Amino acid sequence: xxPLALCLQLVxxxxxxxxxxxxxxxxxxxxxxxxxxxxxxxxxxxxxTSARYVDANADRVLLAPTxxxxxxGTMYFSVYxxxxxxxxxxxxxxxxxxxxxxxPQGGFLDISVKSNLIRKRAIRVSVSAALDYAGGSxxxxxxxxxxxxxxxxxxxxxxxxxxxGGTVIVHNAPGIALPYGITMGLTTYLSDTTTLLLEYTSxxxxxxxxxFLDFPFFFVSYGVRVRADPSWSLDxxxxxxxxNSAPSIGRDRATxxxxxxxxxxxxxxxxxxx
Numbered sequence: 001x002x003p004l005a006l007c008l009q010l011v012x013x014x015x016x017x018x019x020x021x022x023x024x025x026x027x028x029x030x031x032x033x034x035x036x037x038x039x040x041x042x043x044x045x046x047x048x049t050s051a052r053y054v055d056a057n058a059d060r061v062l063l064a065p066t067x068x069x070x071x072x073g074t075m076y077f078s079v080y081x082x083x084x085x086x087x088x089x090x091x092x093x094x095x096x097x098x099x100x101x102x103x104p105q106g107g108f109l110d111i112s113v114k115s116n117l118i119r120k121r122a123i124r125v126s127v128s129a130a131l132d133y134a135g136g137s138x139x140x141x142x143x144x145x146x147x148x149x150x151x152x153x154x155x156x157x158x159x160x161x162x163x164x165g166g167t168v169i170v171h172n173a174p175g176i177a178l179p180y181g182i183t184m185g186l187t188t189y190l191s192d193t194t195t196l197l198l199e200y201t202s203x204x205x206x207x208x209x210x211x212f213l214d215f216p217f218f219f220v221s222y223g224v225r226v227r228a229d230p231s232w233s234l235d236x237x238x239x240x241x242x243x244n245s246a247p248s249i250g251r252d253r254a255t256x257x258x259x260x261x262x263x264x265x266x267x268x269x270x271x272x273x274x
Contacts, residue, residue: 001164007177012045019042020272023199025031026105026203031125033094035246036203043142047153048111049157050156050157050158051068051158051159051224052068052069052070052071052158053071053230053273054064054077054157054159054192054227054230055103055159055195055225055227055230055233055265055270056076056227056231056232056233056267056269057078057225057233057235057265058070058158059114060185061163061183061185061187061197061198061221061239062185062186062197062199062223062235062239062265063183063192063201063221063239064163064165064183064184064199064201064220064226065114065126065128065147065149065163065165065183066124066126066149066161066185066187067094067116067118067124067125067126067149067150067151067163068116068124068126068151068158068273069089069093069094069095069114069115069116069126070095070107070269071085071089071092071271072089072090072092072113073089073272073273073274074088074089074095074269074270074271074273074274075087075269075270076086076088076089076267076268076269076270077268077269078265078266078267079265079266080263080265081263081264081265082101083099083101083108083202084099084100085097085098085099085110086098086099086102089271091105092116093115093116093117093119094115094116095112095113095114096111096112096113096114097110097111097112098110098111099112103218104138105136106134106135106136106139106140107134107135108132108133108134108135109132109133109134110130110131110132110133111130111131111132112128112130112131112145113127113129113130114126114127115127115128119249121153121156122153123150123151123152124150124151124153125148125149125150125151125152125156125200126148126149127146127147127148127150128146128147128148128149129144129145129146129147129220130144130146130263131141131143131144131205131258132144134235135263138242141171141172142167142172142242143170143171143172144169144170144171145167145168145169145170146163146167146168146170147165147166147167147181148165149163149164149165149167150163150164150165151163151164151184153262157189158188159187159190159195160187160195162184162185163180163183163184163185163186163187164174164183164184165182165183165184166180166181166182167181167182167183167186168178168180168181169181175215178205179203179204179205179206179265180203180204180205181201181202181203182201182202182204183199183200183201184199184200184259185197185198185199186198186199187225192195193226193227193228194224194225194226195224195225195236196223196224196225197221197224197225197235198220198221198222199220199221199222200218200219200220200221201218201219201220201221202217202218202219203216203217203218204216210227213237215242217241217242218241218242218243219239219241219242220240220242220260221237221238221240221260221263222237222238223235223236223237223238223263224236224237227235229274230274231268231269231270231271231274232266232267232268232269233266233267234264234265234266235263235264235266236262236263236264236266237262237263237264237265238260238261238262238263239261239262239263240259240260241260
């Protein structure tokens with residue numbers, strides 16, 4: 001025999017469970033003396049586990065993109081080293097982004113659009129286009145970019161995946177072939193707070209140089225992604241050059257000859273899903 005009060009509580013909880021299967025966990029928690037679940041906690045519990053909902057940087061590896069986009073209605077702010085970016089997902093498949101950096105000697109501006117064409121359990125495909133402008137005291141030029149990414153997901157969530165992409169740079173320099181880039185990126189999910197990152201990036205051209213760039217150059221990047229909440233992600237990585245012609249980005253190349261030079265990227269986002 002159970003005490004009368006406890007028996008009445010059990011009967012009441014059972015009747016609620018019979019009426020609504022979703023009410024059983026909440027009733028059982030209250031009968032055990034737990035506080036009722038807040039709307040915020042309930043929203044997080046019901047949030048999809050797809051990578052783009054739980055990882056703010058799911059739309060890229062390090063330098064290279066994946067085939068994913070941010071969820072519809074998401075506004076996000078990213079910083080790649082010193083380059084800031086602001087973006088907005090106008091739908092579940094399309095996002096736009098604006099990047100820019102101004103310095104006394106010149107500046108850089110990028111406007112890009114990315115759309116997901118295929119989002120299946122194992123395969124995802126996206127296309128992208130961008131307009132860029134770079135200016136300085138002695139040189140001003142504009143160019144465009146067009147690319148596509150094929151992403152293989154190791155699980156339905158796509159928290160671990162392999163992405164392969166290609167990009168063509170369109171410019172107005174006469175008699176010079178269009179530069180093209182090839183990227184491969186691997187994301188390996190370790191826990192709800194940690195993901196390993198590995199990436200290969202190359203940029204090549206039929207000519208030896210274009211404007212101030214010496215072709216070709218190749219990079220291997222590796223690092224870790226940390227997050228404690230779906231609204232933000234932090235990437236800490238090293239980027240190692242595999243070619244003598246790659247830009248050193250203002251750092252002493254000999255100092256980072258073995259490990260590469262450090263790279264940090266951070267994204268914070270807000271919207272109806274967070």
